[in-house]
Amino acid sequence: MEFKKNSDKGFIFYTIPSFEDTGLVKHCFTSRLNADYDGTLNAFDLNPKKINESEQVISNYKKLSSTLNIPFDSFTLSDQVHGDRVHIVTKADKGKGLSKKSYIKNADSLITNEKNIALTTFYADCVPIYILDPLNKAIGLAHAGWKGTVKKIGAKTLNKMTYQFGTNPADCLVAIGPSIGPCCFEVGFEVAEIFIKNFTDSLSHITKQENHKYLVDLWSINKKEFVKLGVPDKNISVSSLCTLCNKEVFFSYRGEHGDTGRMAAVLMLT
Numbered sequence: 001m002e003f004k005k006n007s008d009k010g011f012i013f014y015t016i017p018s019f020e021d022t023g024l025v026k027h028c029f030t031s032r033l034n035a036d037y038d039g040t041l042n043a044f045d046l047n048p049k050k051i052n053e054s055e056q057v058i059s060n061y062k063k064l065s066s067t068l069n070i071p072f073d074s075f076t077l078s079d080q081v082h083g084d085r086v087h088i089v090t091k092a093d094k095g096k097g098l099s100k101k102s103y104i105k106n107a108d109s110l111i112t113n114e115k116n117i118a119l120t121t122f123y124a125d126c127v128p129i130y131i132l133d134p135l136n137k138a139i140g141l142a143h144a145g146w147k148g149t150v151k152k153i154g155a156k157t158l159n160k161m162t163y164q165f166g167t168n169p170a171d172c173l174v175a176i177g178p179s180i181g182p183c184c185f186e187v188g189f190e191v192a193e194i195f196i197k198n199f200t201d202s203l204s205h206i207t208k209q210e211n212h213k214y215l216v217d218l219w220s221i222n223k224k225e226f227v228k229l230g231v232p233d234k235n236i237s238v239s240s241l242c243t244l245c246n247k248e249v250f251f252s253y254r255g256e257h258g259d260t261g262r263m264a265a266v267l268m269l270t
Helices: 017-022 055-068 146-150 153-165 189-198 218-229
Strands: 004-008 011-015 025-034 075-077 086-088 109-112 118-123 127-133 138-144 173-176 206-208 214-216 236-238 263-269
Touching: 011 017, 011 055, 017 025, 017 127, 017 173, 025 055, 025 127, 055 075, 055 263, 086 153, 109 118, 109 153, 118 127, 118 138, 127 153, 127 218, 127 263, 138 146, 138 153, 138 263, 146 153, 146 189, 146 218, 153 218, 173 218, 189 206, 189 214, 218 236
Parallel strands: 075 118, 086 109, 173 236
Antiparallel strands: 004 011, 011 025, 025 263, 109 138, 118 263, 127 138, 127 173, 206 214
16 A cells, blocks of 8 residues: 655645554654745755754744644654664653754664654655554554664564564554665665575565666565564555655655755654
C-alpha cells in the first residue's frame, strides 16, 4: 500500500492509510514543500541541528504542530548517529530536542506505549520505518540509513517492542517511507560487500551496474527482515517515492551534495 499525499494550506505531507484506519495514531512524513515560502532550498526544513539558530525551523515545527493537531511540546527528538540503539521513550523524555534543549542521546530508534508523545526522526534519503502494534497500543519509529539497515535496526526495534510491550509481530502494521530508492542508491564494491556478508539473500536486492557500481534496494531488504520476524506481507506498506528522483519534493542528501534540509517522520499514540 502506498503512502497518501495530503495538502494543508500549501504544506505537502504524506500519511499511511493502514495506520489512519486504526484511529490510534497521528503521524506523517513531511516534504520540503510549503506554499507559505518562496521555494528556496530549505523551504520546510525540520533539521534539529538548526533549531537554536533558525527561527524559520521553529516556525516550521509550529506549522507542523497546527497541521497535525499535535501540541508543540509533544515532539520528542533524538540525536541520530546511524547506529542501532533503541530508546524506550517515557513521559520524562517528552519534548526533548525541541521544547526541552537536551536530545535523547545516541538513538536512531524510538519506541513507546505512552500516549501524546510524538516520536520524531529525521531524513534526507535514509529510510523511515514506522511500526504500530494496535493490540498493545505501542509504536516504534526507526531511522534506517544503509548502516542502520545493515545493523537491522528495524528488526531490533520490533524485537524491543516484543520484549518491552508484549508485541506480536503478526499483529503489527509496518510502513517503509519515502527514501532513496533501488533506482538511485548506488554504492561501490566495498559497501555492496558489507550487504553481501550480512544478508544471505542479498544478491536478490543488489544489481551490478556496467560502471562496476552496485544498486542496493534498501526498501526490499528492510521489508524482508520484518517478514522473517512474522509480520504479514499484507501488513507492510512500502512507499515507491524515491527522494533522489523527487528532490523537488523531498530533501536529498545525495541529490544536493549534502547541502540540504531534513524531513521528519512523526508518530504519536492518541
